[in-house]
Amino acid sequence: MHEPSPPSPPDHGATEADHPQPEPATGAVESGAPGAEIGEAALGQSAAGRDANAALRALAHTARSFILYDAANERIRGFLEDTRARFEHYLATHGEMNLEVRPWDIVLGGEVVYSDKDRERSLAFRLYRDGVRRLVIRPELEWDEIIALIGILSVRYKGVRTQEDDVVTLLWRADFKHIEIGAVEGLVASEDDDSDMQVPEGSLAGPRNAMQAMVFGAPYRFDYPWPSFTERAAIEHRQVPPSLLTSITEEDGTEAVPRECLQLAKELLAGLSDPLDPLTLDDVAPVLREICAFLVGDNYLDALLEVVHTVKRTAPPDEKARKELLASCIDEDVVRRFILELGPDEPAAPPALVELMSTAPGDHLGTLLDLFAGSLHHRGSPLIRQLLETQMHGQTARVVERLHALGGPASIELFRLLTRADPAGAVEAAVGFIGGTDEELQLEGLRFLETVPYGARIGRALVGALGAGSSAVRVRSLAILARQRESRAFDPLVERVKRGSTGELTVAEARAAGEALASFDPTRARPLFKEWIRPSGLLGRLAPGQTILRWAAVSGLAHLPGRDSEELLEWLSRHTSDDLSRQAEATLARLRHPQEGRPHA
Amino acid sequence: MPDSIATAQEQLGKTLARARAEEDRExxxxxxxxxxxLAHLFNGLLHMARTHALNNTAFDAPVRDFGSALRELLELLGPATLQCVEDQIFVNDLRIRFDKLIEQSITLGTDLHRHGVGGLTFNAPLDDPEIRTIVRLFSSPPGPSEPRAALQTELAAAGMSSVQVHPPFRFRITGEELHQATREFREVYLASASTVAGVFATLGADRLPSPLPVRRLVHQLIDASRFGDSAEVARRAEDAMPPFAQHTLMVTNLSLMIGRAAGLSDASLADLGVAAMFHDVGFTMREDGYSVPFERHTRAGLRVLLRQRGFHRAKLRRLLTVLQHHYAFDDTRGLPALYARIVHIADDYDILTRYRPDQGPILSTPDCLARMAAQAGKAYDPLLTQLFCNIMGRFPPGAILSLVDGHLVLSISTVRSPETFDKPLCKVIRRPDGSAPEGDEFLDLADGGRVAKVHHPQGLTPVGGHGGVG
Known part of the structure; x- marks a missing residue:
């Protein structure tokens, strides 16, 4: 922390309210006097004072910001960078920062360098109230130490009241190397009156009530039976090599905690089946829940799974009890938290996670769908996609329900996952899509249906799609039906073409319909095409939509070689104009000389 | 260094998550x-007493509310201590926050200070007349001399010895009077007895465990024991303690010594110390009016500590210590947890060497250590046992030794250096001429003198076939 850095705060989208810029120096303000001024002031008469003020305000901002933002938030990142820059600048320029903490102010060398009368916001008040009276930050300050200090302050700003540590013990534990904390260690009698603190020998600690008397009177043989050892060994001083001591400190380290969690879980579960002094589910389940939550929070999935296996192995045979215990270990929330811990960039699901999901009760599919729908990061995550594929099978209806709710590209991505995870289920989903109104989903469904074995269910859906609102959907459906020579589609298609010929049917669609009809049933198609090209009655010749019908017939005749077809095409080429006439001629040419090329589709 | 920022964010996120996991918000x-x-009502009652007679019906409601709040606090916490420290008010270890307007009207600290009082501990619920008595005493002019003592006397006279008054407190600053640490160890150790008894009494009454007072105590023990021979100081301080506290504190002290020798950090030592303090907490539980038997005390202790909600690594290790501190090192169930292995050694050593009024100790300290050393790798962790031997020496404190020159001495020091492993500082019991010294007389075997014989402590009857070594 020796590099001076320009103390301009980086801009990470923070608003003025989030991160107010330094105001012009106003000089020292009077210490004390709550209510005199609310809000942090830019202070400092000297350069050191101003720099200390900037650093302390950055520290306060950062610690407070955890009230509003998650630790991973981009703004927190900005505040941390700013805090580091300002402390680096101060320490490199001015050396040690020796601060006296007062209820409302922080003082550097007699100069007030931080002041905020709002006790909820004030760093000074927070430190003072939590027992800090002096803060000395040395130039060798390390980044980890700033983070530890911010951590302690932010816990207090968040209002978390821990049972195990208060601020005094947290500071004591932190064991800072370059921050000296002049902090309260406890309460001592005032110097002018400490008579009661001198414990008179022989009169100490007498019981003050019946309950204490009970404890005081506890028999001193409570650890009976005494251990009985008959062998003796020589007592010698032996230097213990540091390598052996390392094994102990490792056992005491953070990495040992998962193993200890497992140890305790085993003890508790064994206690459940102890015939002499059994523990109850009420004893065990809450602490198992806490242990598992910790293992998830700190990403110890293997240890978590081992706990789960232990529960399965050793839990009482009573199914209800077993379920309750398992539920206290893992549920859908645990799974969710673990997935979030892994992050969206995780390339694949660890096998342990897959196993966990197969064991844990709860709606994992719902969890995954929520994550998938919740953010683009998760939608693109290979981890989420892989897990979704494992969970979708047999739950198509829920996926489809979510597909419809999602809409747009997310639906299509989810549908593609479904097609891989559960093709049979995806057919149902696709059939549903093409009966719907979302063109993108309909087309996606059709693309999928082209790839799966054709059947009556698909055929009915495709026939139904002939009445879809989208021309692209209708054409695509026709193409599939044509390839399948679906004779059951003949009449509906004829009806569709006749009805559509007067308006919505496009030439392209008419041509597709003609080809489809020829493939469905050539015998019935020939007279139909003849009628469409040379209607028998006057009304037919004058009917609207005649051109569209002829386009359909020309395309259909291309698939029905024979003299009749050629005569019809010749006649048409002479009696119509422009495109239709040219198309008839081209089709005729191909029918007569098939080796020159296939009819234009 | 963008990575260091991201790491810091992750670290801070976990810090907050852990703190939340440990919280019992309710x-x-x-x-x-x-x-x-409680503080607000007490403050208001003292204000009202300036202008109203105590039998005025205006007191009825606040007195009743005060009694009700006190009763519920006692249910939750056991003994409840209301302390005014500088400008802050605490109930046990919890700082009380008031609305700003109310805070400005709180003059409780000043009212108590007039009587030389900084706080009160309520050990039992109070009825309405008793509350009025307290209000009367505090609203009356303070006694001309030693007002606090006078107040305590009047409380006792009124049948309210369950209420204790404390002197004014101030915060102590880290580093302040560090040079007094050695002297303070004895005071801290003695004062610990009350804290331990208070915490255990609370637990025995089915209340929630609160490790914080014990943790603060352990911190003080750790700090104070840096500068002196805590084993011997502790042993000498025991006379003033009840038996339960003697054992609990000695096991804690010995565990901390082993932990320190093993290279544990201060933070870990604190966790170890708290675990040791609670290792026999199961005996506070009652079955048919009696303390639970030995066979069930670890399970009972577990149940007591499980009442504390929230995950904390210290709690995890505490639970394992309570459960496993009688497990052998080579137990078929697997290796016991580290703190349990440490406490096992400290616990057995204290049990075997503790002086019992009717029969003395079971073993002399050197014999106990020799027998425990023979169990290294079986009952005890061999590495930790060696560390313990390195601390205690060939003649641990409490050993009664005949020297070659005819002196009879009592070993009073642990090992000061590898060279003085078998040369402790001793207190003379009898001179070679048979005379006993009138005052304290010491012999440092490091300066000369050889041990001829190790005795059992005087008056000892051998127990259970262990026999003596004297």
Whole structure:
């Protein structure tokens, strides 16, 4: 922390309210006097004072910001960078920062360098109230130490009241190397009156009530039976090599905690089946829940799974009890938290996670769908996609329900996952899509249906799609039906073409319909095409939509070689104009000389 | 260094998550509410007493509310201590926050200070007349001399010895009077007895465990023991303690010595110390009016500690210590947890060497250590056992030794250096001429003198076939 850095705060989208810029120096303000001024002031008469003020305000901002933002938030990142820059600048320029903490102010060398009368916001008040009276930050300050200090302050700003540590013990534990904390260690009698603190020998600690008397009177043989050892060994001083001591400190380290969690879980579960002094589910389940939550929070999935296996192995045979215990270990929330811990960039699901999901009760599919729908990061995550594929099978209806709710590209991505995870289920989903109104989903469904074995269910859906609102959907459906020579589609298609010929049917669609009809049933198609090209009655010749019908017939005749077809095409080429006439001629040419090329589709 | 920022964010996120995991929000909120209510009502009652007679009906409601809040606090916490420190008010370890307007009207600290009082501990519920008595005493002019002592006397006279008054407190600053640490160890150690008894009494009454007072105590023990021979100081301080506290504190002290020798950090030592303090907490439980038997005390202790909600690594290790501190090192169930292995050694050593009024100790300290050393790798962790031997020496404190020159001495020091492993500082019991010294007389075997014989402590009857070594 020796590099001076320009103390301009980086801009990470923070608003003025989030991160107010330094105001012009106003000089020292009077210490004390709550209510005199609310809000942090830019202070400092000297350069050191101003720099200390900037650093302390950055520290306060950062610690407070955890009230509003998650630790991973981009703004927190900005505040941390700013805090580091300002402390680096101060320490490199001015050396040690020796601060006296007062209820409302922080003082550097007699100069007030931080002041905020709002006790909820004030760093000074927070430190003072939590027992800090002096803060000395040395130039060798390390980044980890700033983070530890911010951590302690932010816990207090968040209002978390821990049972195990208060601020005094947290500071004591932190064991800072370059921050000296002049902090309260406890309460001592005032110097002018400490008579009661001198414990008179022989009169100490007498019981003050019946309950204490009970404890005081506890028999001193409570650890009976005494251990009985008959062998003796020589007592010698032996230097213990540091390598052996390392094994102990490792056992005491953070990495040992998962193993200890497992140890305790085993003890508790064994206690459940102890015939002499059994523990109850009420004893065990809450602490198992806490242990598992910790293992998830700190990403110890293997240890978590081992706990789960232990529960399965050793839990009482009573199914209800077993379920309750398992539920206290893992549920859908645990799974969710673990997935979030892994992050969206995780390339694949660890096998342990897959196993966990197969064991844990709860709606994992719902969890995954929520994550998938919740953010683009998760939608693109290979981890989420892989897990979704494992969970979708047999739950198509829920996926489809979510597909419809999602809409747009997310639906299509989810549908593609479904097609891989559960093709049979995806057919149902696709059939549903093409009966719907979302063109993108309909087309996606059709693309999928082209790839799966054709059947009556698909055929009915495709026939139904002939009445879809989208021309692209209708054409695509026709193409599939044509390839399948679906004779059951003949009449509906004829009806569709006749009805559509007067308006919505496009030439392209008419041509597709003609080809489809020829493939469905050539015998019935020939007279139909003849009628469409040379209607028998006057009304037919004058009917609207005649051109569209002829386009359909020309395309259909291309698939029905024979003299009749050629005569019809010749006649048409002479009696119509422009495109239709040219198309008839081209089709005729191909029918007569098939080796020159296939009819234009 | 963008990576260091990301790492810091992750670290801070976990710090907050852990703190939240450990939180028992419901309990803290309720205690804070009741504490604020108690302090506010007490403050108001003292204000009212300036202008109203105590039999005025205006007192009825606040007196009743005060009694009700106190009763509930006692249910939650056991003994409840209301302390005014500088400008802050605490209920037990919880600082009480008031609305700004209310805070400005709180003059409780000043009212108590007039009588030389900084706080009160309530050990039992109070009825309405008793509350009025307290209000009367505090609203009366203070006694001309030693007002606090006078107040305590009047409380006792009124049948309210369950209420204790404490002197004014101030915060102590880290590093302040560090040079007094050695002297303070004895005071800290002695004062610990009350804290231990208070915490255990609370637990015995089915209340929630609160490790914080014990943790603060352990911190003080760790700090104070840096500068002196805590084993011997502790042993000499025991006369003033009840048996339960003697054992609990000695096991804690010995465990901390082993932990320090093993290279544990201060933070870990604190966790170890708290675990050791609670290792026999199961004996506070009652079955048919009696303490639970040995066979069930670890399970009973577990149940007591499980009442504390929230995950904390210290709690995890505490639970394992309570459960496993009688497990052998080579137990078929697997290696016991580290703290349990440490406490096992400290516990057995204290049990075997503790002086019992009717029969003395079971073993002399050197014999005990020799027998325990023979169990290294079986009952005890061999590495930790060696560390313990390196601390205690060939003639641990409490050993009665005949020297070659005819002196009879008592070993009073642990090992000061590898060279003095078998040369402790001793207190003379009898001179070679048979005379006993009138005052304290010491012999440092490091300066000369050889041990001829190790005795059992005087008056000892051998127990259970262990026999003596003297």
């Amino acid at each position: 309990l803290a909120t309720r205690v804070r509410e009741l504490g604020a209510q």
